[in-house]
Amino acid sequence: xxxxxxxxxxxxxxxxxxxxxxxxxxxxxxxxxxxxxxxxxxxxxxxxxxxxxxxxxxxxxxxxxxxxxxxxxxxxxxxxxxxxxxxxxxxxxxxxxx
Amino acid sequence: xxxxxxxxxxxxxxxxxxxxxxxxxxxxxxxxxxxxxxxxxxxxxxxxxxxxxxxxxxxxxxxxxxxxxxxxxxxxxxxxxxxxxxxxxxxxxxxxxxxxxxxxxxxxxxxxxxxxxxxxxxxxxxxxxxxxxxxxxxxxxxxxxxxxxxxxxxxxxxxxxxxxxxxxxxxxxxxxxxxxxxxxxxxxxxxxxxxxxxxxxxxxxxxxxxxxxxxxxxxxxxxxxxxxxxxxxxxxxxxxxxxxxxxxxxxxxxxxxxxxxxxxxxxxxxxxxxxxxxxxxxxxxxxxxxxxxxxxxxxxxxxxxxxxxxxxxxxxxxxxxxxxxxxxxxxxxxxxxxxxxxxxxxxxxxxxxxxxxxxxxxxxxxxxxxxxxxxxxxxxxxxxxxxxxxxxxxxxxxxxxxxxxxxxxxxxxxxxxxxxxxxxxxxxxxxxxxxxxxxxxxxxxxxxxxxxxxxxxxxxxxxxxxxxxxxxxxxxxxxxxxxxxxxxxxxxxx
Numbered sequence: 306x307x308x309x310x311x312x313x314x315x316x317x318x319x320x321x322x323x324x325x326x327x328x329x330x331x332x333x334x335x336x337x338x339x340x341x342x343x344x345x346x347x348x349x350x351x352x353x354x355x356x357x358x359x360x361x362x363x364x365x366x367x368x369x370x371x372x373x374x375x376x377x378x379x380x381x382x383x384x385x386x387x388x389x390x391x392x393x394x395x396x397x398x399x400x401x402x403x
Numbered sequence: 404x405x406x407x408x409x410x411x412x413x414x415x416x417x418x419x420x421x422x423x424x425x426x427x428x429x430x431x432x433x434x435x436x437x438x439x440x441x442x443x444x445x446x447x448x449x450x451x452x453x454x455x456x457x458x459x460x461x462x463x464x465x466x467x468x469x470x471x472x473x474x475x476x477x478x479x480x481x482x483x484x485x486x487x488x489x490x491x492x493x494x495x496x497x498x499x500x501x502x503x504x505x506x507x508x509x510x511x512x513x514x515x516x517x518x519x520x521x522x523x524x525x526x527x528x529x530x531x532x533x534x535x536x537x538x539x540x541x542x543x544x545x546x547x548x549x550x551x552x553x554x555x556x557x558x559x560x561x562x563x564x565x566x567x568x569x570x571x572x573x574x575x576x577x578x579x580x581x582x583x584x585x586x587x588x589x590x591x592x593x594x595x596x597x598x599x600x601x602x603x604x605x606x607x608x609x610x611x612x613x614x615x616x617x618x619x620x621x622x623x624x625x626x627x628x629x630x631x632x633x634x635x636x637x638x639x640x641x642x643x644x645x646x647x648x649x650x651x652x653x654x655x656x657x658x659x660x661x662x663x664x665x666x667x668x669x670x671x672x673x674x675x676x677x678x679x680x681x682x683x684x685x686x687x688x689x690x691x692x693x694x695x696x697x698x699x700x701x702x703x704x705x706x707x708x709x710x711x712x713x714x715x716x717x718x719x720x721x722x723x724x725x726x727x728x729x730x731x732x733x734x735x736x737x738x739x740x741x742x743x744x745x746x747x748x749x750x751x752x753x754x755x756x757x758x759x760x761x762x763x764x765x766x767x768x769x770x771x772x773x774x775x776x777x778x779x780x781x782x783x784x785x786x787x788x789x790x791x792x793x794x795x796x797x798x799x800x801x802x803x804x805x806x807x808x809x810x811x812x813x814x815x816x817x818x819x820x821x822x823x824x825x826x827x828x829x830x831x832x833x834x835x836x837x838x839x840x841x842x843x844x845x846x847x848x849x850x851x852x853x854x855x856x857x858x859x860x861x862x863x864x865x866x867x868x869x870x871x872x873x874x875x876x877x878x879x880x881x882x883x884x885x886x887x888x889x890x891x892x893x894x895x896x897x
Contacts (some may be wrong), residue, residue: 314761321720321764322727322741323757324749333761336819340762343820344709347778350785357780358787360610360640361596361836361862367639381503385731396729397740 307341409569409623416474423456423474437894443562447521473516478568481522484603493537496751506603523558532825550809553583560587571617578829581841585804585855588887596836597642600635608718621873625653652866656873659693664797675807677847678854688878701789713779720763787835804841804855840868
């Protein structure tokens with residue numbers, strides 16, 4: 306039985322950048338334990354000799370010509386922005402104080 | 404007129420018996436009449452639809468040669484971007500967002516003169532099997548309004564079954580086109596991976612996501628598939644090869660001498676008796692038409708669901724990182740960028756989306772990666788090998804599409820595992836990148852609700868889906884005497 310603790314979920318939520326209520330942490334830790342037990346079955350057949358598949362198509366390095374083509378105008382690109390200034394996305398402070 | 408097939412509507416438009424404006428107005432009126440009960444649409448673009456229809460009528464009047472479905476209306480799943488039209492993916496996160504560009508699918512629909520009526524409801528970011536995970540409201544199954552219309556594309560399937568649109572677009576990551584088709588008595592196709600462009604499709608699980616056609620019959624789906632399918636340089640996973648002739652395959656509905664493989668592992672325990680009965684009747688019809696029915700075994704399919712619920716959440720945890728409150732979508736909270744992100748993602752994402760992001764984050768985290776995500780990728784290889792083996796014994800493979808008919812709204816919403824089991828028969832095709840179709844197999848005796856018959860074919864053999872699907876559909880239609888949807892409740896009587 307996988308045991309996912311509340312602290313584990315809190316750490317995962319921090320990594321995934323989702324603030325979570327106490328209630329959500331409680332719920333998710335018990336649900337996740339059950340789900341992980343169910344999906345852990347994949348380990349039964351995943352032998353060392355089996356290569357992994359990440360993608361259904363046998364494609365590598367799809368290139369295109371490096372040429373100009375029509376694209377969004379700055380106004381279009383910014384049209385959905387929660388905040389903007391001087392043709393740029395306006396974002397909250399990213400780095401802490403020095 | 405609204406109960407006719409898209410092909411019949413197109414013929415009436417071509418003969419001048421009907422205009423696209425009339426046809427569009429009839430569908431908009433139907434939406435007005437029934438959608439307060441069905442709740443298939445998140446947004447109806449009346450003005451835009453009528454403008455497109457006027458344009459098609461004018462071009463036809465001027466003698467322009469138009470594509471076969473020109474002037475016929477369609478419902479678009481809200482995961483596909485359309486310039487200037489709200490696109491929410493059924494999430495609070497994208498409330499109010501109007502995309503600045505058209506997806507390739509939308510661009511192709513527009514250039515074919517297909518009228519886009521509006522955007523249909525879905526499980527948030529296409530995660531779910533019932534459309535109950537929509538942040539807006541659940542959609543109701545036209546066969547029984549207390550039941551789910553399938554998911555994630557429940558809005559599209561319900562719109563078809565309620566005659567709100569003759570055609571729709573869906574996307575299928577683990578069954579989101581085929582399972583809704585099965586439980587609403589409609590037709591849905593998951594094309595070969597890479598067969599329809601993903602450009603402008605909001606990503607959930609990029610190695611599994613595939614857009615495809617939804618319709619009320621096989622031929623209509625084939626016409627729509629030919630409009631949206633084919634190589635697109637804007638999608639680097641698009642297959643650079645011509646589509647097989649799909650409409651021709653649907654018209655050449657013959658199975659004589661074909662080998663049809665019944666997948667042993669996709670029946671039995673967990674499958675509703677009435678669903679299996681209709682499935683077996685479908686097999687009998689195919690045998691009568693001259694197909695040879697063989698049993699095939701795909702022993703690793705029993706691990707498909709587990710592999711899927713590691714791979715899809717892993718990819719989604721990465722894909723949905725784009726919703727960071729900086730470039731589009733909602734923004735809430737105070738303080739640093741990280742604090743704003745945390746608060747916005749807490750508010751914007753619903754329960755199932757959070758559950759999958761956390762699960763995916765776990766499966767990808769160092770120390771667990773090999774045991775979970777890595778093992779799931781190996782299972783994916785084993786499932787592809789099972790398909791390869793099976794396709795040496797049969798031209799197409801078949802199974803029930805979903806193990807049960809539509810369940811009640813609310814019945815499974817607190818049990819994620821029970822909900823996930825709905826996709827047990829549809830997930831293997833996504834993992835292997837092959838194609839599948841669901842067509843109605845009849846009504847299950849115990850509840851009178853539609854069941855689906857799934858046909859699967861190898862990569863880029865989508866034509867076989869249409870050939871076999873159309874043959875079975877014709878045989879069942881002559882047995883029933885009328886299309887399955889003629890038995891659905893009439894929702895119109897206000």
